[in-house]
Amino acid sequence: MKLWPPKAGRIYRGSIVKSENTPSGPRAIAVASGKGGVGKTSLSVNLALCMAKMGLNVTLLDADLGLANAEVMLGLVPRFSLYEVLYGDKTIEEITVQGPFGINVISGGSGCLEMANLDHNRRQWLLKMFDRFNCRDDVLIIDNGAGINKNVLGFLAAAGEVIIVVTPDPTSLTDAYALIKVLANYKVHSEVYLVVNRASGKQEAIHTLNKIQTVAGRFLEIKINNLGWIPEDRVVAQAIRKQQPFFITSPSSTASRSVAGMAELLTGVAPSPAVSGGFWGKLMGLFG
Numbered sequence: 371m372k373l374w375p376p377k378a379g380r381i382y383r384g385s386i387v388k389s390e391n392t393p394s395g396p397r398a399i400a401v402a403s404g405k406g407g408v409g410k411t412s413l414s415v416n417l418a419l420c421m422a423k424m425g426l427n428v429t430l431l432d433a434d435l436g437l438a439n440a441e442v443m444l445g446l447v448p449r450f451s452l453y454e455v456l457y458g459d460k461t462i463e464e465i466t467v468q469g470p471f472g473i474n475v476i477s478g479g480s481g482c483l484e485m486a487n488l489d490h491n492r493r494q495w496l497l498k499m500f501d502r503f504n505c506r507d508d509v510l511i512i513d514n515g516a517g518i519n520k521n522v523l524g525f526l527a528a529a530g531e532v533i534i535v536v537t538p539d540p541t542s543l544t545d546a547y548a549l550i551k552v553l554a555n556y557k558v559h560s561e562v563y564l565v566v567n568r569a570s571g572k573q574e575a576i577h578t579l580n581k582i583q584t585v586a587g588r589f590l591e592i593k594i595n596n597l598g599w600i601p602e603d604r605v606v607a608q609a610i611r612k613q614q615p616f617f618i619t620s621p622s623s624t625a626s627r628s629v630a631g632m633a634e635l636l637t638g639v640a641p642s643p644a645v646s647g648g649f650w651g652k653l654m655g656l657f658g
């Protein structure tokens with residue numbers, strides 16, 4: 371039985387959820403990594419599509435402050451980004467682009483989601499715009515930039531759930547551990563999901579997961595949950611070159627089946643309790 375999304379009247383974590391549209395907004399899932407280029411965007415895009423295909427209303431937010439990779443992978447060319455919401459006269463609806471399976475894609479716009487650089491009024495304006503945005507979403511997937519900085523940590527802290535993407539490459543492992551350590555030490559989250567990407571096989575994926583779980587178990591107070599693994603698969607790279615996500619071009623590939631397994635797992639567990647004000651409220655609150 372699916373625990374989530376809650377249906378009207380269902381008893382959910384001790385309280386009755388009256389409607390699917392809670393004032394706290396959608397379930398926010400942030401995708402991050404220590405090292406760049408490990409497959410965050412590819413996972414974010416394909417997970418969003420997979421969840422949408424399951425019947426959920428999904429928005430993908432490209433919060434990577436560099437290039438708008440999520441849009442490129444989807445073959446979309448958004449004319450506007452949150453820049454035009456912050457500094458122009460556009461609304462969130464006007465900058466949102468529809469992707470396959472009806473997913474909504476919001477482009478962060480290079481650099482403009484740099485929260486620490488936004489003054490208080492602009493942050494409040496963004497919050498107001500998201501409040502006005504008649505959001506019927508079940509899920510918000512946030513594709514973050516690589517590394518550990520104030521901005522990424524803010525997005526991860528505001529999200530209810532965090533997925534860390536890692537590859538078996540030792541440098542990726544070290545960088546992922548560094549990120550997890552910050553999340554644990556600052557008590558940002560008490561648990562995170564881990565996805566091992568580009569593994570040569572199940573054994574390598576399990577070995578990679580075990581390495582992080584062992585070290586984290588010994589030194590950190592954070593639980594690392596296994597969300598799944600994606601093999602090194604040329605359909606992934608080919609799909610990116612074609613600007614068509616692999617979940618669409620190769621639905622029966624191991625990579626697609628892996629992502630489907632992750633979506634099943636996520637929808638099978640209740641999300642962490644919603645924060646009042648939702649993702650955007652918490653994000654703005656963190657930056658003052």
Ligand SMILES: Nc1ncnc2c1ncn2[C@@H]1O[C@H](COP(=O)(O)OP(=O)(O)OP(=O)(O)O)[C@@H](O)[C@H]1O
Nearest residue numbers: 406407408409410411412516568601602603606607
């Ligand atoms: N499972 C995979 N099999 C083969 N190639 C892959 C796989 N996952 C990712 N790649 C390759 O890695 C490259 C980087 O992927 P992606 O852009 O998703 O990473 P990223 O972590 O979002 O990068 P950035 O940190 O720059 O935002 C892709 O262009 C693709 O060629």
